Each structure stands twice: as structure tokens, then as C-alpha cells.
Amino acid sequence: MSDPHFSLLVLRCQALEASKRFYERLGFRFVEEQHGDGPLHYASEEAGMVFELYPSREEDVADRTRLGFRVTNLEEIVAHLETVNRHVIADDVVYIAQDPDGRRVELRERTT
Numbered sequence: 001m002s003d004p005h006f007s008l009l010v011l012r013c014q015a016l017e018a019s020k021r022f023y024e025r026l027g028f029r030f031v032e033e034q035h036g037d038g039p040l041h042y043a044s045e046e047a048g049m050v051f052e053l054y055p056s057r058e059e060d061v062a063d064r065t066r067l068g069f070r071v072t073n074l075e076e077i078v079a080h081l082e083t084v085n086r087h088v089i090a091d092d093v094v095y096i097a098q099d100p101d102g103r104r105v106e107l108r109e110r111t112t
Contacts, residue, residue, distance in 0.1 A: 007049055011103070012056040012063060016042070018100035019053050025080055026071055026107070056101075067099075068106035078107065 013019040020030055020042050028051060030042035041054040071077055078095045084104065085096040095107045 005048070008052070009049065009067075010052045010054060011065070011101075012060045013053050013101050014056045015100035016053060016055045022081075022099050023051070023053070025077060026069055026105075027077075063101060063103060066104045066106065068108070070108050070110040072110050074107060074109040 011019070023044070024030065028044040028046060030044045030053070032040060033043045033052075034040045039055050041052055043053075044051045074093070074095070078097070081095075081097045083095045083097050087094055087096075092108050097105045097107060099105055
């Protein structure tokens with residue numbers, strides 16, 4: 001039986017700089033990268049996972065991916081975001097925000 005581990009997430013962003021700022025507010029730290037003659041992009045390595053933000057290409061279709069993150073200082077973070085919704089699920093306060101490209105981003109407090 002396999003034990004999969006999430007190791008890479010790449011988002012194509014129409015608003016690359018705004019997206020970088022949005023995800024930095026959640027605690028990600030990005031560095032600028034470029035592989036060969038590929039596009040300049042941003043990469044963050046957190047908890048054994050690489051999270052990259054690439055500029056979108058003309059042929060990219062609208063992305064409706066929904067993401068979820070557990071963060072520290074949830075209330076402080078959402079004070080600086082436009083939240084779409086707030087609700088409680090099994091005693092967890094959950095905020096749904098929207099990134100600059102329109103993706104819904106679910107935020108919960110990290111407990112460990």
C-alpha cells in the first residue's frame with residue numbers, strides 16, 4: 001500500500017505580484033526562481049512541500065481550484081484579507097477568502 005505525500009503545488013496566476021502578496025500574508029516565504037529559459041516565478045518550500053506561483057499563459061483557462069490551509073494567527077491574518085464567508089464546522093472557525101485570481105482559499109487555525 002502506498003503512503004502518498006503532497007510535495008508540489010503550482011498555481012498559474014494572472015496577477016502574479018498580487019498573488020505573491022496574498023499568500024505571503026498567509027505565512028509563505030517566496031524566492032524568485034527561473035529554470036533554464038522558463039518564466040520567472042516564485043517558489044516557497046514549507047513543511048516539505050514546494051508551492052510555486054507562475055505567471056499564467058494566454059492559453060491557460062480560468063482556474064477554479066479551491067485550496068485550504070491551516071495557519072497560525074488566523075484572526076490576525078483574516079483582518080488583512082477580504083473574506084468571502086465565515087462559518088463554524090465541528091468547533092473550527094473557518095474563513096473562506098478569495099485570492100487575486102478568484103480561487104477560494106479556506107483558512108483554519110493551526111492547532112499543532
